[in-house]
Amino acid sequence: MILASIPSPDQGVWHLGPLPIRAYALCIILGVVVAVWLGEKRWVARGGRPGQVSDIAVWAVPFGLVGGRLYHVITDYKLYFGEGRDPIRALYVWQGGLGIWGAVALGAVGAYIGCRQQKVRFLTFGDAIAPGIIIAQAIGRWGNWFNQELYGRPTTLPWGLEIDPEHRVAGYEQYTTFHPTYLYECVWNLGVAGLLLWADRRFRLGYGRVFALYIMGYTAGRGWIEYLRIDTVQENDVFGLRLNVWTSIVVFLFGLGLFLWSARVHPGREETVFTGPQPDEPSAQKSGDSEAG
Template sequence: MDIAYIPSPSTGVIHLGPLPLRGYAFCIIIGVFVAVWFGNRRWVARGGKAGTVADIAVWAVPFGLVGGRLYHVITDYQLYFSEGENWVDAFKIWEGGLGIWGAIALGAVGAWIGCRRRGIPLPAWADALAPGIAFAQAIGRWGNWFNQELYGKKTDLPWALEISEGPNREAGLYHPTFLYESLWCIGVALLVIWADRRFKLGHGRAFALYVASYCVGRGWIEYMRVDEAHHVLGLRLNVWTSIVVFLLAVAYMVISSRMRPGREKIVEPAAAKPVHGEAQDDGSTETSEDAETSEPEPSDAEPRGKA
C-alpha cells in the first residue's frame, strides 16, 4: 500500500525562457510584493498616502535582507567557516539562509531611516505592515520546499514531505515544517487583522502582536526540526530567541497600552483627510470624526466630510 506524501521539487530553479530563477528567491520576491501591497492598503485606510509604504520599503527591504543573512551566517557559522567549508558561500543568499530575527531587526533600522525622512512615526508604519509581513513569511517559507531544507523529524503521516538524498541529508519522509510555519503565519496575519479591527491597536502594538504570536508558533515548530543547530541548555538557539522576543513583545504591548493608549492621531501629515464614510481595508467604514489625520474638525460653516 502506497503512503501518501508531499513530493519535493526535482530542482530548485525555475526557468523563464533562458533566464534561470531560483525558487527560493522567487518566493522571497513574491512575499515582499504582497507585504508592500497589503501594507499600502492598510496605510491608506489609516489616513496615509498611497505609495508611502513602498517608498519606505525601499529602505527596509535591503536592510532586512542583509540583517537576515547576517543572523543566519553568525548563528550557523560552522556551515561557512569550519574546516573544509568555503567562506564565499556565506554570500550565496539565493541558496537559502535568512534569519527572520535579523531581517526584522535590521529591516526596522532601514524603515526608521525611511520614516524619519518622510516625517512618519515608525510604530504606525510598522502596525500597517504587520499582517503583510506575516503573509510574506507564509509565502517565503515555500522557498525552503524548493531547496529541500528545514524539515522536521521522520513521519508516516499523509502530509509527510518527501526528501531526496543529497549533501548532509538522508532520503525519506519527514514533517513538512515549512508548511506548518507557512500556515501558522497565515493565522498570525488573520489574528492581527482581527485584533487591529476589534481593538484599534496603535503605537506599534499591532506589530508587537504579530511578533509575539509568530514566536509562539516558531518555538514549537523549531523544536520539531532536525537540521543542525546550536543548542543552549538543551534547546535550539532559535527556541531561546523565540522565548526572549516573545517576552519583549508582550512587555511592549502592556507598557505601551498604559503609556500611550489608543491610536496615533497623525500618521502622515501630508495626507489628505479621508471622506466621511470611506471604506477601510477590512471592509468597515471610518467617519471623519474617527479618522486619524492631522487636520482639525470642520467648523459648522464647512460641509461634513470636506477634504
C-alpha cells in the same frame, strides 16, 4: 485519493538562457510584493499617503536582506568557514539562508530611517505593515520546500514530506518522509495574520500594538516548530533548547513588553500617522505668515 505524503519538487532552479531563475528568490520577491501591497492599503486606510509604504520599503527591504543573511551566517558559520569550506558562499543569498530574526531587526532599522524621512510615526507604520510581513514570511517558507531544507523529524503521518536522499540530514538517511515544517509555519503565519487583521479592526489598536501582537504570535509558533527540526544548524543546544527557540522566547517577551507598555502609555489609536508636515504641505510657520499677509 488519500494523501500518503507530500512530494518535494524535482528542482528549484530553472534557466532562462544563461539566467538562473531560483524558486527561493521568487518566493522572497512574491512575499515582499504582497507585504508592500497589503501594507499600502492599510496605511492609506489609516490616514497615510499613497506611495509612502513603497518609499519606506526601499530602505527596509535591503536592510532586511542584509540582516537576515548576517544572522544566518553568524549563527551557522560552520557552513561557510573552516577546513574544507568556501567562505565566498556566505554571499550566495540565492541558495537559501536568511534568518528572520536578523531580517526583522535590521529591516526595522531601515524602516525607521524611511519613516524619519517621510515624517511618519514608526510604531504606527509597524502596525500597518505587520499583517503583510507575516504573510510574506508564510510565502517565503515555500522556498524551503523547493530547496528541500529545514524540515522536521521523520514521520509516517499522511502529510509527511518526501526528501530526496542527497538532501537528508546525516543520521536520517534511512527515512523517506519528514515533518513539513515549512508548511506548518506557513499555516501558522496565515492564522496569525488573520488574528492581527481581526484584532486591529475589533479593538482599533494603535501605537505599535498590532506589531507587538505580530511578534508574539510569530514567536509562539516558531518556538514549537523549531523544536521539530533536525537540521544540524545551531546543533549545539543551550540548556536543552536550540538557539532559535531561546531567541523566540526572548523576542516573545519583548513583544509582550511592547504591547503592555503601549496599552498603558498610549491607549487608543493615534489621531494622525504623521510627525510633521508632508513635503507638499505648508508648515505651520508658513501657514501663519500667509494668514498674516
